[in-house]
Amino acid sequence: MSENEKTGKGLPLAYGEAGLLALLLFLGGVCVYPSNLVTNFLVPEQLSSVAYSRIIGCALLGLCGVRAALALLAAKTDRAPGRTMTLTFALAGCGLIVLYGLIFSYIGFYIATGGFIFALSYYLEAKEDRSARKCIVFTVATIVVISGVFKLFKIYLPPALLF
Amino acid sequence: MYVCSPLPLALICLGTVFGIIFGAIPGLTATLAVILLIPTTYGMDPSLGICMLVGVYIGGVSGGLVSAILLGMPGTPASLVTGLDGFPMAKRGEGGRALGIGITSNLVGCLLGGIFLIGLAPLLARFAMEFGAVENAAVLFFGFTTVISLAGSSLLRGFIMLAFGLAVSTIGIDPINSTERNTLEFAALANGVDALPAMIGLFVVSQALLEMDALSEKFIIERSGDARNRFMRLSEMRASVGNFIRSSLIGTAIGILPGIGGSLSGIVAYDQAQKASSEPESFGKGNYQGIVASETSNNAAVAGALIPFLALGIPGDSVTAALMGGLQIHGLDPGPVLFSQHYTLVANVFAAYFLSSVFMYLFMMLAGTYIFPVILRVQKKYVLPLVLVLSLIGCYNMNYTIAAVWVAIIFGIIGYFLKKFSYPSVPLVIGIILGPMFERQLRIGLIQTDGSLMPFLTDPIPATFIALAAASFFFALYKRRQAQKKGITL
Numbered sequence: 001m002s003e004n005e006k007t008g009k010g011l012p013l014a015y016g017e018a019g020l021l022a023l024l025l026f027l028g029g030v031c032v033y034p035s036n037l038v039t040n041f042l043v044p045e046q047l048s049s050v051a052y053s054r055i056i057g058c059a060l061l062g063l064c065g066v067r068a069a070l071a072l073l074a075a076k077t078d079r080a081p082g083r084t085m086t087l088t089f090a091l092a093g094c095g096l097i098v099l100y101g102l103i104f105s106y107i108g109f110y111i112a113t114g115g116f117i118f119a120l121s122y123y124l125e126a127k128e129d130r131s132a133r134k135c136i137v138f139t140v141a142t143i144v145v146i147s148g149v150f151k152l153f154k155i156y157l158p159p160a161l162l163f
Numbered sequence: 164m165y166v167c168s169p170l171p172l173a174l175i176c177l178g179t180v181f182g183i184i185f186g187a188i189p190g191l192t193a194t195l196a197v198i199l200l201i202p203t204t205y206g207m208d209p210s211l212g213i214c215m216l217v218g219v220y221i222g223g224v225s226g227g228l229v230s231a232i233l234l235g236m237p238g239t240p241a242s243l244v245t246g247l248d249g250f251p252m253a254k255r256g257e258g259g260r261a262l263g264i265g266i267t268s269n270l271v272g273c274l275l276g277g278i279f280l281i282g283l284a285p286l287l288a289r290f291a292m293e294f295g296a297v298e299n300a301a302v303l304f305f306g307f308t309t310v311i312s313l314a315g316s317s318l319l320r321g322f323i324m325l326a327f328g329l330a331v332s333t334i335g336i337d338p339i340n341s342t343e344r345n346t347l348e349f350a351a352l353a354n355g356v357d358a359l360p361a362m363i364g365l366f367v368v369s370q371a372l373l374e375m376d377a378l379s380e381k382f383i384i385e386r387s388g389d390a391r392n393r394f395m396r397l398s399e400m401r402a403s404v405g406n407f408i409r410s411s412l413i414g415t416a417i418g419i420l421p422g423i424g425g426s427l428s429g430i431v432a433y434d435q436a437q438k439a440s441s442e443p444e445s446f447g448k449g450n451y452q453g454i455v456a457s458e459t460s461n462n463a464a465v466a467g468a469l470i471p472f473l474a475l476g477i478p479g480d481s482v483t484a485a486l487m488g489g490l491q492i493h494g495l496d497p498g499p500v501l502f503s504q505h506y507t508l509v510a511n512v513f514a515a516y517f518l519s520s521v522f523m524y525l526f527m528m529l530a531g532t533y534i535f536p537v538i539l540r541v542q543k544k545y546v547l548p549l550v551l552v553l554s555l556i557g558c559y560n561m562n563y564t565i566a567a568v569w570v571a572i573i574f575g576i577i578g579y580f581l582k583k584f585s586y587p588s589v590p591l592v593i594g595i596i597l598g599p600m601f602e603r604q605l606r607i608g609l610i611q612t613d614g615s616l617m618p619f620l621t622d623p624i625p626a627t628f629i630a631l632a633a634a635s636f637f638f639a640l641y642k643r644r645q646a647q648k649k650g651i652t653l
Binding site: 017057113 | 199319322323326330337339340345347368371372375376545548555565572575581610612614
């Protein structure tokens with residue numbers, strides 16, 4: 001828990017939870033209205049693919065609806081310490097991993113991994129102790145060890161633009 | 164016996180260590196370890212090759228507890244619930260003790276499961292084959308209610324997560340008609356959402372994100388704990404006898420059922436241990452009985468999975484499916500013929516199973532409890548990037564698709580927010596893993612019964628599991644009420 005969260009500053013968790021529930025409601029909607037309506041002509045199905053998907057979708061919609069109502073009711077009053085979250089930490093961490101995934105997929109594993117390890121080890125170091133040189137040494141050493149281990153165990157890497 | 168000569172013994176030990184290392188690293192699994200070593204067995208005697216692979220299997224399942232306890236990130240699906248109590252113990256400086264308890268439980272699970280394997284293999288396998296679609300659907304339904312009761316303070320959140328998992332499992336290929344469903348026209352979703360990358364995202368990537376939040380803490384675990392405490396005390400052993408036996412039985416019984424295996428056995432055993440405990444509120448906060456239940460049952464499930472594999476030639480999980488490939492390259496097919504025509508090979512497999520279990524215990528107790536806490540107790544800035552990179556590349560290597568990497572990343576981000584909002588991740592993972600199988604068994608079952616649900620309630624095997632599911636749910640409700648009255652948070 002960050003300092004802001006301990007003191008009750010930041011986004012109330014209930015609002016964040018409502019966002020998560022919106023995602024689940026969307027997924028529930030997808031299940032209720034499946035894109036492909038398939039009929040099995042070989043065996044008369046008692047519970048079809050669509051019906052199963054709809055049952056699951058309705059369950060998800062119902063459960064999330066109840067929880068969303070409770071979360072929004074709580075959001076008005078709940079700003080107690082430990083019931084808020086600091087979005088900057090979450091966005092920085094998530095953003096870094098997404099960026100790593102993008103570079104890993106389209107440019108190349110070693111470039112992505114080098115940049116990612118350097119950035120993350122630098123970010124996780126306390127501000128007063130930050131040393132780019134140490135992080136570079138760690139990054140290079142890690143890349144060398146990883147590539148050796150991957151060669152030894154024949155672990156494949158995705159084909160991308162660069163190595 | 165052949166396996167007791169130096170070369171087979173050395174290869175079994177080597178295979179076990181290889182498996183432990185793969186199990187300990189999140190993203191690398193026992194299946195991958197077995198697949199990687201299969202080509203090395205081409206030139207070997209069949210007994211030698213298969214014995215080494217059995218060692219890898221046992222090592223791979225056992226090694227999962229290391230990262231579950233020391234990092235809060237399960238190395239394998241089998242260790243999904245080990246971290247619930249192991250990680251809090253490690254956080255309060257009892258990492259060595261938690262590892263020791265887990266390793267001892269692994270050995271007990273292997274040995275008790277092994278006794279069932281040798282004594283009851285053909286009998287149990289034949290009984291398991293009585294299970295049709297209706298019975299399997301009932302077992303899975305029981306598994307779902309069990310996982311709900313592990314949902315912590317809010318059953319509603321547990322239900323939401325299970326429904327979320329089941330909804331995710333409807334994406335991709337329909338298990339009966341083999342047509343695309345709920346893919347929103349995205350080609351990457353055509354094959355569905357892979358369960359293992361999703362699990363890695365929910366438990367490894369999300370835990371790494373949470374650790375990034377706490378920048379003021381340099382280490383994931385401040386004190387690794389004294390490795391001298393790694394041996395279970397006699398009083399702890401005595402208190403765990405019931406848990407050992409119950410969890411071994413659960414592990415072996417669930418391990419026999421094809422595909423359901425390791426991940427569910429740990430959860431059911433954990434749930435039963437919590438229900439049997441006089442202090443259920445301490446589970447999830449560092450009660451060693453939680454580790455005992457999870458680790459005993461997941462190793463007993465190895466023996467369970469080997470029973471239909473050896474006796475009937477039916478692989479119980481992905482590792483035994485890989486082992487089958489290992490046997491087939493030598494022109495051997497597991498099943499009744501293997502027992503009658505290659506009895507020596509079967510005897511060697513049994514011997515290798517026990518030798519590997521004992522070696523796993525010795526290696527992990529005498530070396531692992533010292534080495535792993537030191538390796539994993541380096542600063543966060545070194546551990547987190549490494550764990551993330553290895554997990555993601557492990558995801559890619561499962562199916563050689565970049566979609567698996569994205570599944571891990573997306574579920575990692577979802578998992579991070581779920582933890583922030585106190586939603587349990589285990590029901591979600593179980594929904595994704597077992598959802599397709601549940602749907603398939605339920606729909607086939609309903610075809611067989613002409614759409615009637617009555618056989619689920621009147622046939623003895625499914626009715627027993629439905630009754631157990633109901634009992635499990637109401638017991639969880641009752642315990643929750645009691646805890647609320649006492650002002651305890653579950």
